[in-house]
Amino acid sequence: MNEVMNTLLSHRSIRIYTEQPVEEAILEQIIKAVQAAPNWVNLQHVSVIAVKDKERLGKFAELCGGQGTIAQAPVFLIFCADFYRTWLACQEQGQAFDETVSQIDNLIVGANEVGIALGTAVAAAESFGLGTVPIGDIRLHALEAVEELNLPPYVVPMLGLCIGYPAEEPGIKPRLPKDAVYFEERYNPDLQPLLAQYDETYARYLKERPWNNRVGNWTQLAADFYRAPYSHYPEVPQMLRRQGFWSDRLT
Numbered sequence: 001m002n003e004v005m006n007t008l009l010s011h012r013s014i015r016i017y018t019e020q021p022v023e024e025a026i027l028e029q030i031i032k033a034v035q036a037a038p039n040w041v042n043l044q045h046v047s048v049i050a051v052k053d054k055e056r057l058g059k060f061a062e063l064c065g066g067q068g069t070i071a072q073a074p075v076f077l078i079f080c081a082d083f084y085r086t087w088l089a090c091q092e093q094g095q096a097f098d099e100t101v102s103q104i105d106n107l108i109v110g111a112n113e114v115g116i117a118l119g120t121a122v123a124a125a126e127s128f129g130l131g132t133v134p135i136g137d138i139r140l141h142a143l144e145a146v147e148e149l150n151l152p153p154y155v156v157p158m159l160g161l162c163i164g165y166p167a168e169e170p171g172i173k174p175r176l177p178k179d180a181v182y183f184e185e186r187y188n189p190d191l192q193p194l195l196a197q198y199d200e201t202y203a204r205y206l207k208e209r210p211w212n213n214r215v216g217n218w219t220q221l222a223a224d225f226y227r228a229p230y231s232h233y234p235e236v237p238q239m240l241r242r243q244g245f246w247s248d249r250l251t
């Protein structure tokens with residue numbers, strides 16, 4: 001096993017941090033890694049906004065459903081899908097843009113790039129001994145997040161990431177069996193036996209973990225999470241429209 005693999009396979013989300021600040025030089029390396037990541041046509045549709053001010057960290061903790069982890073983290077990065085720069089480029093070239101950006105595939109492009117960027121930031125941060133946790137709840141009060149971050153049109157907040165030195169050791173969460181997520185040549189939909197196997201592993205993990213131990217398994221977790229009416233982030237469609245990212249003529 002090499003060092004990179006060691007870092008990747010040791011991943012676990014960290015939600016409690018020490019008081020130690022994240023050194024500027026390390027944050028710079030993390031952003032360098034993000035910028036070096038693959039992206040669509042080298043058009044680089046991601047922006048990252050760092051929030052470090054204590055009061056503003058508290059504000060974002062509130063906006064993200066009262067997640068104290070954000071208030072406590074030394075750095076909270078917000079990853080945005082960003083078509084503002086490409087809009088400027090089109091303007092520069094005297095070319096229309098609005099109809100282009102509101103094509104549904106651009107949502108996929110933006111989400112892809114943010115995912116790649118955030119994954120890269122997690123790996124880079126963990127390589128320095130830092131802990132992280134992604135925060136999807138940045139989309140909970142999506143309209144206020146846009147205001148708070150001063151986002152221009154065509155910039156959409158997609159994910160947050162808390163970074164800090166770990167003050168907890170939650171351990172590694174077991175994942176699905178490989179055969180349930182990796183296929184050769186063709187997908188195999190006959191997954192129930194593998195899910196049943198994972199349910200046992202997950203139930204044992206939940207029961208035995210030293211923090212927040214509870215009864216349950218993975219299929220229960222999934223069913224609970226997607227229980228109707230499912231509406232985790234109801235402001236997202238309005239925020240996408242406001243940012244010019246979505247039109248009712250979406251194609």
Ligand SMILES: Cc1cc2nc3c(=O)[nH]c(=O)nc-3n(C[C@H](O)[C@H](O)[C@H](O)COP(=O)(O)O)c2cc1C
Binds near residue numbers: 012014138
């Ligand atoms: C897109 C995304 C959004 C997430 N949002 C949150 C969040 O809002 N709050 C939180 O505590 N964890 C959040 N997480 C962390 C996941 O719960 C965590 O990665 C998952 O349970 C696996 O655990 P592990 O990272 O410790 O292996 C998020 C993860 C991802 C990838």
